[in-house]
Amino acid sequence: MAQRDGRIVLITGAARGIGAATARRLAAGGARLVLADVDGVGVEKLAAELDGVAVRADVRSAGDVARMVDEPYRRWGRLDVLFNNAGVIRVQPLLEVTEPEWDRVLGINLKAVFFVLQAAARRMKEQPPMAGSELRGKLIQTASIAGYRGGSPLLAPYNASKAGVISLTRTAAQVLAPDKITSNCVCPGAVDTAMWEQIDREIGALHGWAPREAWKKRIAGIPLGRPETPDDVAGVVAFLAGPDSDYMTGQAIKVDGGMVMGD
Secondary structure (H helix, E strand, C coil): CHHHCCCEEEEECCCCHHHHHHHHHHHHCCCEEEEEECCHHHHHHHHHHHCCEEEECCCCCHHHHHHHHHHHHHHHCCCCEEEECCCCCCCCCHHHCCHHHHHHHHHHHHHHHHHHHHHHHHHHCCCCCCCCCCCCEEEEEECCCHHHHCCCCCCHHHHHHHHHHHHHHHHHHHHHHHHCEEEEEEEECCECCHHHHHHHHHHHHHHCCCCCHHHHHHHCCCCCCCCECHHHHHHHHHHHHCHHHCCCCCCEEEECCCCCCCC
């Protein structure tokens, strides 16, 4: 994994799940990490484990975003890779979604993703290329297969936010290509994380199902025959963060065990 030695990476939503798995994968490859999360205790613990830098940050706060993006520049003078990963979810029937809940989900999953991306790209375009590359920087977002097919009818705000992340990823790729900055996103499927534990609880409460019943139903038809792990996603993010993907931009990569095939 030496190809990522020394790359400076900022990860949002780093304290658990896909963010934490990716941090571990990149740290093993020699990356220098700034780990950001609203969970200050969790991200401090992970940073101590990986010899990274922890930043407690709420991605909805412009001040926190500015401080978070500035941290790698303050320490090392540049940022090579942004993994724009923070996100939330809520299970609600379509006709019961409230405006505050819509705003919360879209505010974190799409609005904040845009402004974190914007803040990082503004700094990246002014820096010299990465060592051994023509690129100045890489932007990687976490979308979802829900952004392709609408996802569960109980996740309308989440589905809309992730479709927006795919669109934003492609727009950024077009705009930033002349500045030698790439933009891609990963689209996970059913990942066994705390987020899916929340979904299982909330769907179970609506339908009167036993614990893990919603999860069992969701993973039953996965072609590869097993649920997804955070490490499955982390490996693809590590590829996007490294030089072998330098000629890729504007791509939304499904990592879902075959749940969604085709566009």
